[in-house]
Amino acid sequence: MSSEFPHAVRRRGLMLVLSSPSGAGKTTISREILAQDANIVMSVSATTRPRRPGEQDGVNYNFTDLTAFNLMVNRRELLEYAKVFDNYYGTPAAPVEVLLSGGRDVLFDIDWQGTQQLAEQARDDLVSVFILPPSMVELGRRLESRAQDSAEVVALRMAKAADEMTHYAEYDYIVINRDVAQSVAQTLAILQAERLRRDRQIGLGEFVKGLRQG
């Protein structure tokens, strides 16, 4: 084997989980990451929730009925799932595995409960980032600026946010979202760095062996 063409080093994809209390800026950061990095795609959840106008089956969600959803749960075909109000949401494992095996990364916008389930099933593939607001006053401002909500709804969301934040300590990385552009750059740096971890690179042994024989 010529050392000009050593064995190729491939990479297994990773699962990038972003969690945060609502209002901390996670949705904006997710959208920017998908826009700025061509190798990561959003995970598509299955849900029993009815399709809303403008939503596409297989793009926004995989819309399914309760029977089909229960079957996936019983067959352990979901990486994680949760009931929110009257609807179920979950992540089918098979399409994620296809992406990871092909070296693509997958972005998850899930809460600490989903992250705990993912960690149980796929810790080695998981990179978890918790996004914190810089202050509660700022979080309140962001929640209030969603103009349609009443003061009561905002207060409930603030309480829920305060609750969610107690789980920050289960995450690998913490980003304090003082400035969206900076938080996006930081999250992209985490993604880029994790791709370079030795244990995500496949074929390094052969590559180095090829070099040494070259």
Added chain:
Amino acid sequence: MSSEFPHAVRRRGLMLVLSSPSGAGKTTISREILAQDANIVMSVSATTRPRRPGEQDGVNYNFTDLTAFNLMVNRRELLEYAKVFDNYYGTPAAPVEVLLSGGRDVLFDIDWQGTQQLAEQARDDLVSVFILPPSMVELGRRLESRAQDSAEVVALRMAKAADEMTHYAEYDYIVINRDVAQSVAQTLAILQAERLRRDRQIGLGEFVKGLRQG
């Protein structure tokens, strides 16, 4: 406490170790990292080697004599040390600790033996990156372009490089140096990401507590 001024989150510095076979581009990458990132400084080694013209004591090295060096070894004041030919080289622990405590990062350009010693003494502070050449032909070209060396010296260096590479598997991250600018960007991403690891951030518990009370 006002939630506009939550507890500050500080950070303990980290030790970024770059190792590679000679000729793989480590020196260039180190120089660029120091130039592009204001928060990381080069570790200054102590050495018994005589000062060369142009070298400054306390900048390039801390020049010392064998008695003083032995004393540091016996007092366990060095994070790592090695004998190279007739000279000793080592990293005094105290100035590194001052930097890390102050939130500064420290760059180390050391081989796998030094890295192993650092890992024994300070695993939590350590981020280790191994830089590989893209091919042995390319490595040979780079070593040969150091025009003053004879073919024999180059061959010896190639053999030593092949030997050093067997230790890639002890490192956290692997960068294959196909393009210097890309390798610098990748190493800077590793540095930026590692700064965001939850366990390097000090005061997060108080910060979140402050947020929740805010």
